[in-house]
Amino acid sequence: MDYLEIDGGCTLSGEIEISGAKNAALPLLAMSILCKGEVKICNLPSVADIKTMLLLLEDLGASYSYEDECATINTDSINKTEAKYDIVRKMRASILTLGPLLARFGECRVSLPGGCAIGQRPIDLHLKALELMGAEIEIKEGYVLASAKDGLKGATIIFDKVTVTGTENIVMAAALAKGETKIINAAKEPEVVQLCEILNDNGILIKGIGSDELIIHGRDRSLLEIEELSVIPDRIEAGSYLCAGAITNSTITLKKVNHSHLISIILKLQEMGYNFDLNEESITIKPSPKITPISIATTEYPGFPTDMQAQFMALSLIADGTSVIEERLFENR
Incomplete structure (x- = not known):
């Protein structure tokens, strides 16, 4: 596969199961x-x-x-x-x-x-x-x-x-x-x-x-x-789908997920204005009427994961203001 062609500009909906990590x-x-x-x-x-x-x-x-x-x-x-x-x-x-x-x-x-x-x-x-x-x-x-x-x-x-x-x-x-x-x-x-x-x-x-x-x-x-x-669910895959729901301001549900592994990601999304329904093995993200800018510094678990930095950078592009993202773990990322 040489490239992905994406026809965007629409909301998302439905459920998806998260893979093993x-x-x-x-x-x-x-x-x-x-x-x-x-x-x-x-x-x-x-x-x-x-x-x-x-x-x-x-x-x-x-x-x-x-x-x-x-x-x-x-x-x-x-x-x-x-x-x-x-x-x-x-x-x-x-x-x-x-x-x-x-x-x-x-x-x-x-x-x-x-x-x-x-x-x-x-x-x-x-x-x-x-x-x-x-x-x-x-x-x-x-x-x-x-x-x-x-x-x-x-x-x-x-x-x-x-x-x-x-x-x-x-x-x-x-x-x-x-x-x-x-x-x-x-x-x-x-x-x-x-x-x-x-x-x-x-x-x-x-x-x-x-x-x-x-x-x-x-x-x-x-x-x-x-x-x-x-194998436990992949917290980075789950976080990426949450960002996809946030960027498109959609309601989507993730299944087979452990939200205790996603606390730093969920807290940052809540800080931006998104709400969630949290169940034992599922998470539903809901649209936000206003997307607030954030400040993020990557660090070791349980802090904000470096592998979610790029997704939140994309999400910050549609926030109402200036966001600051600091990479502290990898010098070239």
Whole structure:
């Protein structure tokens, strides 16, 4: 598809179901490396990154089947621990296999992820944390070479800045480490919370879920048994549809949505004049007689998400006055 042609200038109406969150699905797919037997992950979004992560798991030796937005994965057959550049270059989140592979097999070789169009997202925080857990790390010919022959050990880790994938990687590594791992300044995003809750429900004691300090009690390379789980709704997709309703001043309803994950977005839309009906798994946005300008500064969850900045910039174009949007997370966005 070279371009999208949009015939606009009309109001919207109706209902739409929100897909599973890609950024929650990817760490859950990587988490399957920590498991024995089959793991069924449902409500997967139909996006390229999901297919790439499944391809990476298959290249490592795992088997999987995919049907009706569900992937059934078995990592018992993994027979190598190298995440190749040809696959990793397609998706930065491939680095999420680093922690699980190292924790389970005691060694791995993972290609460095490619560049990022919206700014630098280095993995040095991941690597420093793994070194504190006893890993030997070397960067060679574009690959991270990691080794922990006697297994990873619990440690206290202080992240210098909030990192979502860094928190996820270390939580998964700590799950199979020996002893207790404490993560200070952990990310609090819903995607991180779901990963922790699933591990906690399946034999990994984790304290502080949802806070910026996590304590993980590892199982010393004892694999998990997880049968089936479902990915949380995509809060950015939901927020984008809410902005579409706001821009067209329409009444639309989102279904299969968790509005507790959307508080910062809903509050900003209410500040602009929009009203909502909130039910257990649905949100309805209603038209506003006057659209008020706003001030927004992007920040980590539970603050305003950087991935909603562009949508609100478009919405601000029809506000009655001057809006100010400040990007604080990515220098090139």
